[in-house]
Amino acid sequence: MSTLEKHSYDVIVIGAGGAGLRAAIEAREQGLSVAILCKSLFGKAHTVMAEGGIAASMGNVNSKDCWQVHFADSLRGGKFLNNPRMVELHAKEAADRVWELETYGALFDRTKDGKISQRNFGGHEYPRLAHVGDRTGLELIRTFQQKIVSLQQDDFAEFGDHEARLKVFAEMTVTELVKDGDAIAGAFGYYRETGAFVLFEAPAVILATGGIGKSFKVTSNSWEYTGDGHALALRAGANLINMEFVQFHPTGMIWPPSVKGILVTESVRGDGGILTNSEGKRFMFDYVPDVFIDQYAKTEAEGDRWYEDQENNKRPPELLPRDEVARAINSEVKAGRGSPHGGVFLDVSTRLSPEVIKRKLPSMYTQFLELADVDITATPFEVGPTCHYVMGGVEVDADTEETCVPGLFACGEVSGGMHGANRLGGNSLSDLLVFGMRAGTGAAEYVRGLGDKRPAASEADLEAAGKAALAPFHADAQARTGTTAAPENPYTVHTDLQQVMSDLVGIIRRESELTEALDKLQVLRVRADDAAVEGHRQFNPGWHLALDLRNMLDVSECLAKSALERHESRGGHTREDYPTMDPNWRGVNLVCRLIPGTDTMELIHRPVPTIRPDLLALFDRHELEKYLTAPELAVLDSPQSPSSVEGEQA
Amino acid sequence: MSHQAEFKVWRGDSDGGDLKDYTVEVNDGEVLLDVIHRLQATQAPDLGVRWNCKAGKCGSCSAEVNGKPSLMCMTRMNTFDPNETVSVTPLRAFPVIRDLVTDVSFNYEKARQIPAFSPPEGVGPGEYRMQQVDVERSQEFRKCIECFLCQDVCHVVRDHDDNKQAFAGPRFLIRAAELDMHPLDSRTDRAVFARDEQGIGLCNITKCCTEVCPEHIKITDNAIIPMKERVVDKKYDPLVWLGSKIGIRHD
């Protein structure tokens, strides 16, 4: 590959969503040269779809809010499976990261005294989400995009070249990470526009590729969410943790079919929307689990009063964490009390006036009016669960976001640990900011630590990567495996994969189905290898999908394996055959990795990092009893050794 | 309910191409992008098309539908007669890459030319105080999803490629307005920049940008005309000039 286009940078960031851009800004501000690679055009990342807001305990609306409360809410939301150090850093640093955005030019909605306004959201005790109407994610991306332009203008002033130290390579797919021994040496990919290969040589690679939703049939995620970062990390030798935890957002659009899965922001409920079944009943009052019984209203009257007076009333159960609401909707539909198209009704028109709805939820209003012909200011509308977020991801060090592969970092949705078994709404955008910045710093420190020693990619690896990427064009010529007579259509394989994942590894899981899913995934893998594409390399979506399929299959297998292994129900993982939360599993992270030197995946159990006593002290003993095992509680009670509440292996 | 509908989709690249006829199934409640995806999955797997969110929020699937710049994900199929042949072409103000995909780098270059937000001196992070009424005007312009339909439809560059150097286009005139109206931006030369560097004088306010904006931003009335008025303040208004000389008018 002598003619291969090559670029050298200090840091490569894969993904141009909130996390990737924040990481890139940080690394560049620390003086490093950075390239951002993204599959779409710059500024189109899936972050733009985030609606509700950024969770940060600034205390602008309720001054009682502080990082400790945010920490406790996040840990409670994650069912105590979170990496506690990450949760702590997140709760402590989110406010600074939000304030910083204002200095880049972001314009949040304001309180009366001119501060950043904060709204209520599921699982957050106080109004905590900094927001811009219901398009907060767009504001975040645009702000970063403009900050990057501003850094490029600085470079132009200094070097006469906008792209001297920070360049965006848009519409670029990375197919493989390349290594030098154990350490990262760069990334290999191709321009979607031309199909030409390109090598980025860099000692540090930051993965910020987002999630995996495109493996499911009904999802709020865009086409980019094919688990690329998860799969790249896995193949490069890093670990994936908590992959069984997938968040199904309770409220996606379900009608008409073309919009199925598109998100209906949680703010609709935060601002007063109620959920009813076909009998007109507010069913959520029947689904408040024991662990939350003290925090939620028991009557409709109290729930209604909360919107006016939050000091003296408890919040309505529509604002329970997402996993609870999604399961409740699922149960109502199964019990035959669903709406005509298989969901439930969400109604914001009874409590809010049309003017207020249009002001507070402008894009929801237009989304329904223009896509579904429904006026949400006048009538209830149908909603149902949609695959929204994967809590699991690449295992990283909490402080630096480095993986076990030297030089490989991960932040944002592609990383794991922060959100435990379930993520709270609003914690995703703050996660991007906090850990995006930390990954940028981590990578900068790593690169500085290397000095002049730069890892280099081997020619053989590049040859192999190029060959693998072109395989779909030669699927016809390759020896057929015998399972299929004709070449496969990648679109059909993709549709079948989504069907398997939705039917067998969906919201409610059982052993027999998970086993069946794993068998079917093996068949799909063979079919994916047979997927052939026609046409040329220039902007060929069939080819792009054939390559993405491999990543989706890797991730789906991890997901199904982990889901089969975890014998309990917790957060985003619900087993019909193990319907309760088991404190013995509380301390276990399931780690998925490739057995070195093979293509075979293995699962190992690893203890969840210890929660420091001062952080545990933020909870009532009474509450901890719901999560911790007897030995863990005994350690907590013993005055001699207050410092070790270890997760146990199950 | 479904029916077969006729489409003319432009296939080709900058060397040549033509409107190809396709017959594709259309179901109730679908948008044009669904049909394009079905076409891709069943008849034309290599059909080049950009898309992301499918909810009118990312501005990727811009194309021209029956000659009108539109987002394919927001074009509902029930707005057409079932017997009508619908034409779909790439944006015609930018160079084509392949099929429905165009090279929109013009827009990124223009974005880079506008001086960035300039933070106020002596106000640290967390100390910004702004009233809602003061940020609302700029917030309207920050709704922009950068679909570049306004840039595509604007005759200043669509019909006159030679104006691309001098004219930034509606999207970046609203960016100028957004920054000029920002309560805490410390630059005062944005209107002059809009005239001298962004070519606001080339705009003849014929409002096609406003007509095609999927976010319903009042580009002309709320951004371009107010900026033209601000340009008058700085450049064409002797009263304001005199006032500033003797110190009775200030911003």
Add this chain to the structure above:
Amino acid sequence: METKNGVDTPGRAPIAQPHLRTDNWRKAPLWTFIGLTAFVVYATIRVFTQSAYFVEGANFHYLSPFASPCLSDSCGAAAEFGTWGTFPQLIPLAILTLPFILLFRLTCYYYRKAYYRAFWMSPAACAVPEPRAKYSGETRFPLIMQNAHRYFFFIVVGVSAINTFDAVKSFHGTEGFGLGLGNIIIVVNVILLWSYTLGCHSCRHITAGRINHFSKHPVRYWLYQKASKLNGKHMQLAWITLGTLVLTDAYIALISLHPNFDLRFIG
């Protein structure tokens, strides 16, 4: 187009048709063309013929807006602000104000859109190529003069005050107060003229559009909101006022020829 500059520029998608619009895009510019032309023709005839512009009775005093203020010795009782000698035919009686009203409307941001589209076809409709190869917008003389809109606005505020004076006066004839259909038409016209004038983009800019801190100028912001509300209807008002101007003038012409036709309510 002969020159490869517009949609035929090399590199852009080579598509044979200049545009692919299938809707009736000619309709809007055609109606604009007909409407504006009809008004100009009517106004020209009425202004230059100096006839049937005023009628006074026992309880009414109707003066056409096309002839106010009436400044010729020939105006008689219609002259309310003194006279400047006898105007020959073809000199408009309201020579002092008409040019400014014309310039105010000619530089109005809405009318600019309307006539650029309908008369210049620049562009006739969105995504329909314009017929000219060169385009310099409003950057050069004479179109750079469009920037003077706010001055014409200031002057036309004064003209609207004169129209208001005329409207008040219209209720008082040689013998006293009265109320007829003519008064109602005149008053409605004046209200709509004010709505058009105060909803102009320059007015919106002057009230508070030019400042960045509405919260520090509550009175100006209140005015701005009112101006903005009217501005939202600027196009409609631009057309409606053309209609009411014609209606007012035509009605007064009719009454001046047949004074008994005026529908009287009082006096």
